[in-house]
Amino acid sequence: MGIRRKAAAIVTAGMLIASSLAMGSALALPAAADDGSAEQPIVEAVDPAVSPPDAEGEPDAEGTPDAGVPEASDDEGAAPEPRLDEVVPDEEEAPVVPQDDAADDAAEDAGGVGALAEQHATLWASVDLYRVTLVEGALTGTTKGHVSAVPGSVSATATNVFNVTGTYADAAATGIDATVVYKVRMDMPHAPDESTWIQARMHVEGGTSYAECDVFTGDPRAGGVVATPAPYTCFPHRTQSFPNVRYTFAIEMNRYVESSGTIHTVGPVSLSEGNFTFEQPFRIAGTENVVAGGTTTFSTLQRESDTKASVEPDTAKTWFSYRIQETKDVAGVPTVVPSKYYIAGIVSRNRSGSNQTSCWIFDVDPTGSTPWQDLKSPRATPYTCTATGDRVDSGHLAATIIVAKRDIIVIPATERPRQSELYRDVCTNRPDDCDLSLVTVVQQPGTHRVMSPKWGNMEHPEPIKHIFKFTSKQSTTTSFGTELTLGIEGGLGVKYKAEIKASFGYEIANETSYTDEQEVEIKPGRSAFIVGAPQMIHTEGDIYVLHGDRLYILQNVIADFPRVGLDNWNFWDESEPIPGWTPGGVGGVQNPPLTDLDPAAAAAAAAAAGRATSGKGSLAQTGGTADVLTFALAAGLTIAGGLLLFARRRRHHPAE
Numbered sequence: 001m002g003i004r005r006k007a008a009a010i011v012t013a014g015m016l017i018a019s020s021l022a023m024g025s026a027l028a029l030p031a032a033a034d035d036g037s038a039e040q041p042i043v044e045a046v047d048p049a050v051s052p053p054d055a056e057g058e059p060d061a062e063g064t065p066d067a068g069v070p071e072a073s074d075d076e077g078a079a080p081e082p083r084l085d086e087v088v089p090d091e092e093e094a095p096v097v098p099q100d101d102a103a104d105d106a107a108e109d110a111g112g113v114g115a116l117a118e119q120h121a122t123l124w125a126s127v128d129l130y131r132v133t134l135v136e137g138a139l140t141g142t143t144k145g146h147v148s149a150v151p152g153s154v155s156a157t158a159t160n161v162f163n164v165t166g167t168y169a170d171a172a173a174t175g176i177d178a179t180v181v182y183k184v185r186m187d188m189p190h191a192p193d194e195s196t197w198i199q200a201r202m203h204v205e206g207g208t209s210y211a212e213c214d215v216f217t218g219d220p221r222a223g224g225v226v227a228t229p230a231p232y233t234c235f236p237h238r239t240q241s242f243p244n245v246r247y248t249f250a251i252e253m254n255r256y257v258e259s260s261g262t263i264h265t266v267g268p269v270s271l272s273e274g275n276f277t278f279e280q281p282f283r284i285a286g287t288e289n290v291v292a293g294g295t296t297t298f299s300t301l302q303r304e305s306d307t308k309a310s311v312e313p314d315t316a317k318t319w320f321s322y323r324i325q326e327t328k329d330v331a332g333v334p335t336v337v338p339s340k341y342y343i344a345g346i347v348s349r350n351r352s353g354s355n356q357t358s359c360w361i362f363d364v365d366p367t368g369s370t371p372w373q374d375l376k377s378p379r380a381t382p383y384t385c386t387a388t389g390d391r392v393d394s395g396h397l398a399a400t401i402i403v404a405k406r407d408i409i410v411i412p413a414t415e416r417p418r419q420s421e422l423y424r425d426v427c428t429n430r431p432d433d434c435d436l437s438l439v440t441v442v443q444q445p446g447t448h449r450v451m452s453p454k455w456g457n458m459e460h461p462e463p464i465k466h467i468f469k470f471t472s473k474q475s476t477t478t479s480f481g482t483e484l485t486l487g488i489e490g491g492l493g494v495k496y497k498a499e500i501k502a503s504f505g506y507e508i509a510n511e512t513s514y515t516d517e518q519e520v521e522i523k524p525g526r527s528a529f530i531v532g533a534p535q536m537i538h539t540e541g542d543i544y545v546l547h548g549d550r551l552y553i554l555q556n557v558i559a560d561f562p563r564v565g566l567d568n569w570n571f572w573d574e575s576e577p578i579p580g581w582t583p584g585g586v587g588g589v590q591n592p593p594l595t596d597l598d599p600a601a602a603a604a605a606a607a608a609a610g611r612a613t614s615g616k617g618s619l620a621q622t623g624g625t626a627d628v629l630t631f632a633l634a635a636g637l638t639i640a641g642g643l644l645l646f647a648r649r650r651r652h653h654p655a656e
Helices: 013-021 102-111 112-116 304-309 412-425 492-504 601-616
Strands: 005-009 120-130 132-144 158-166 177-186 196-205 208-217 234-242 244-253 255-265 268-278 295-303 314-328 333-350 353-360 384-392 395-407 408-411 434-443 453-456 464-475 511-522 526-547 550-564 569-577
Touching: 005 177, 005 295, 013 295, 013 304, 112 132, 112 177, 120 132, 120 208, 120 526, 132 244, 158 177, 158 464, 158 601, 196 234, 208 234, 208 550, 244 412, 255 268, 255 304, 255 314, 255 333, 268 295, 268 333, 268 395, 295 304, 333 408, 353 384, 353 601, 412 434, 412 526, 412 550, 453 511, 464 526, 464 569, 492 526, 492 550, 511 526, 511 569
Parallel strands: 120 244, 255 395, 408 550
Antiparallel strands: 005 208, 120 158, 132 177, 177 196, 196 208, 234 244, 255 295, 268 314, 314 333, 333 353, 384 395, 434 526, 453 526, 464 511, 526 550, 526 569
């Protein structure tokens, strides 16, 4: 159904006559109470010297106030704005002269309805606009009396938009009747351009003033029809009484359901990159940025006429997100520093009473490629976002969202044992209670290590070639001196992997190995081997640890991860001289000096060579490998003949 509201004010002939002929010492007739509600008849005294109720609630028809006699207007048709205690008299009207009761009775017999017919009055129109504006205003229909200019547009609540002045007679020339039309526009961003109009009328019939207002789809002057249901409401309210009656037309959206929110930032926290998503085209988004200690608001609503067009029927919903920033001291200067954290939330009101007021913290942008519904909110974050909702009325939910920084206990890098203990107790067992804030992420070569056995050329005067087969592996390490055993695919490693990839574009692994082969030329008298290093991702930053209800920060934690990729290892060949080798001699090895023929000296040399070979640690432990020489010298003297023996190996084969 269309929405139409009518307000009325009634004046009786007897009251008009009695008021105009009353004695100065007599009391004025009492008036009906003015409760300001529509559809209530108004019984008023019409003596121009007696005012309607003013803002302070002074009586106008009870007692004997001395209001005086106002001067006549110079221009009846352009009646000035009345005060609440002022009337607009006829320019021909003489001041009221007190009379006795006999004269009063005589005047009633003589004047009768004629006195009512000649009573002048003005009807004033004010507007109370809420989230709407009025445009293309015009006078239309039958007009009685004098109508002031009608403004073409009204953009805010206004007093005395227009008025109509005349007498309470029914004759066309002397009556009071005016109708105006306005196109209504929603005063909200992204509002649709609709052809919705209001038609407002003020008039007098049989001594009673009325105000009416209807909402139309289409211009009522060109075939528009009353809107059912109406997207807007227009309610007239009588806010001032006879003879200068004021009607205020309250115009707003015909709301079915609404939700709104206010976001506050606390302390050093500020917000940027604001994003708002609505299901209704009628909405007001918050600001893109919210300064520290600042506030922003948002709202959306569904009208009665739009319930079938909603994405979610009977629902007004807003989804919002911001990036969290923090003011920090940088080289002695307060500086706003963006964090990796975001807030995201929902404020939703369903007409049936199903509400949602939520806010989460995310460590990735919730507007990215991954739907925010699929993101997991980390528990150990340095910020909080709390949301509460309150019902303003049956159709409106208002939310309050507060973004603040948590209290944090700092464990500096100088307390590595304490950091390691907390890390092991919490992050190893409950990785969801730990989170990262990486400051530095760079690619750099890992530690060089020997990746193959050593092969030597001690027999040939010319270079020889050999195919080396080599392998090595690298695991993740942290500043605690332990491997990150949680792994990349689960636990805290997942967070490292996600942050490094999202923020810096690197792929990392918990452990990597490399196996290959390469042909190497070996010069006479030298041994060759393969040396290499993995490509590592070096990270420095902090780890937040939630232990019970306390949040700790482990400062300046360092972790090195192997990089994943085709070029994740670098390797090359190196060589070194063979100890004791000189050109010439049997098999390319010069005969040992006489001092080496001493049995004790030979035994000591052999033992030293054995220790040099067996003393190397494993590759996984040290990053190196055992030196395997391609030659071995076994010398001994026979007791009988003192003959020197040489033990030879096959060419190109490493010595054991």
